[in-house]
Amino acid sequence: MSGLYIHIPFCKQACYYCDFHFSTNQTQKDAMVKAIIQELKLQTSYLDKPHLETIYFGGGTPSLLTYPQLTEIFDTIYSYYSVSSDAEITLEANPDDLDTKTLTNLSQLPINRLSIGIQSFYEHHLHYMHRAHTASEGEHCVKQAQDKGFQNLTIDLIYGIPHPDHSVWLNDLSKAIALNITHISAYCLTIEPQTVFGKWVQQKKINPVDEEFSALQFEMMIQYLETAGFEQYEISNFAKEGMYARHNSSYWLQKYYLGIGPSAHSYNGASRQFNVANNAAYIQAINHQTIPYTIETLSISEQINDYLLTTLRTRWGCNVELLQQKWQYDLYKHSGLLLEEYLKKGLLQREGSILKLTKAGKLLADEITAELFLIE
Ligand code: SF4
Structure with missing residues (x-):
């Protein structure tokens, strides 16, 4: 039993807190999809028994892929790997991409779970973090996705965003509950040095994250979501009964997985493999039939x-x-x-x-x- 992760390294714009690997220059998108397909073919022997229980498209922003691009990737997966008939297949999506046409297309693919990057339902906080969508787009796309049949929905939320009180955070949580969301991943705003926020903290344009404020919001969230029938099955993850993320759970339960795409990593129990976090270098190497990775053999103590x-x-x-x-x-x-x-x-x-x-x-x-x- 194993998992497959595919990293789509493009975004419309850079969120000010983000330190994932992505590029806002999408000119290489076609070449990237070709390279990802090629890597899928090259990596078939990485997992001992490549019977896939979960597939996860993460990023970056996988919802930037077109229907034909996603179809081609799925065709390759199903031709080269064995996929469980009840596999959990998740695609990360941003609200501004989830219009009716895109949701119709996604519903015709094997995707059965959407992970929507809501982050906040409060306009000012979305603007502060430089998100590409509005608060109403966030709410609207959840309803639209549910109408299209995506009942297995998870949203990401961020807490610890500066505000004079906790009202916005409590409102974000209550909106998520009102929308009948069955899974929430909630992350504390963290400021990494190489991000825009990181530079602003160094230049004293903004304050570092207030840890006491964030810890209070973390406690409030646990209380609030438990009362609403969610179980905190991992520090940052809350689910209604039976709605655990199978892909993420398999990471936590030490199952093996294969990561495809730039910056993706793979794990087979004895080592971790890290693909190069550079789009051009990744495409070039794959075009030469080489997988550009570094390997870290894990010692017993690791x-x-x-x-x-x-x-x-x-x-x-x-x-x-x-x-x-x-x-x-x-x-x-x-x-x-x-x-x-x-x-x-x-x-x-x-x-x-x-x-x-x-x-x-x-x-x-x-x-x-x-x-x-x-x-x-
Ligand atoms: S959309 Fe996601 S991956 Fe892209 S910059 Fe924003 S947080 Fe990072």
Whole structure:
């Protein structure tokens, strides 16, 4: 069982907080689609048993692809890979792309899940982040997608955006609930140095993110969404019953995946492969039948730390017995005192061999995981 990720590295405009790999110059879009198709053909042996349970188009902005481009990519996938009949097939889309014609086209493809980059339903915040869509486009496209039969919808929201109070954030959450969204990924606004916001912070044009303000909004969100029937099954992900993202869950459950496209990465248990994050270099290499990647072989301690990092953030938690069986690593022996302290403080809870973060622990997830890391 494995997953396929395809990175579409183009956007209409650069959001001021974004540090993903993308270009706003779309002149290479056709050449990129050809290269992606070629890489799909070249990578068929990367996964041991390439039976795909999930396919995910991420970016960038995959909704910038035309119907014929997406059709050609799907034709290649179905010709060269085995795809489960009930595979989850997700496409990331921005609201300004989801007009009636595009939604009709998408509904005729094997896509059965849309991930819509709403980020906020508040006009001023969209403008502040330099998003390409308006608040009403956000709301409208969700309704249109549902009318077209896309019931499995997830939206991205951002919290921690500067505002005198929490009213906008609470309104964003209540709008999402009113729209009958069944899955929400909510991320704290973070400011990376190489982004526009990062430069503005350096130039003192804007303030850094207020961590206390963001933490409060994180707590409010957990409370609000749980009351509305969502389960926080990963730190940043909330779903109604049965609506977990299968693709993302497979990352957290350490399943193997193949990443196609510039900057995409792949994982097969023993190593990670990172494709070059440069559109021209990627296309050129693929045209010469070479996959331009670097490989990182994971040491035992890196595999253990990966496992701790991903599983502790989820509802499934970290299985101490599995650590022992798979890597002969005794977490209690290495970090017993720390674990006892977290358990006593109510930051961790134990259910048999499973350790999970409690509600209070989720607020300190990064710190707790880092403390438990195996340092060699
Ligand atoms: S649309 Fe998405 S990938 Fe593109 S710049 Fe904005 S946040 Fe980044």
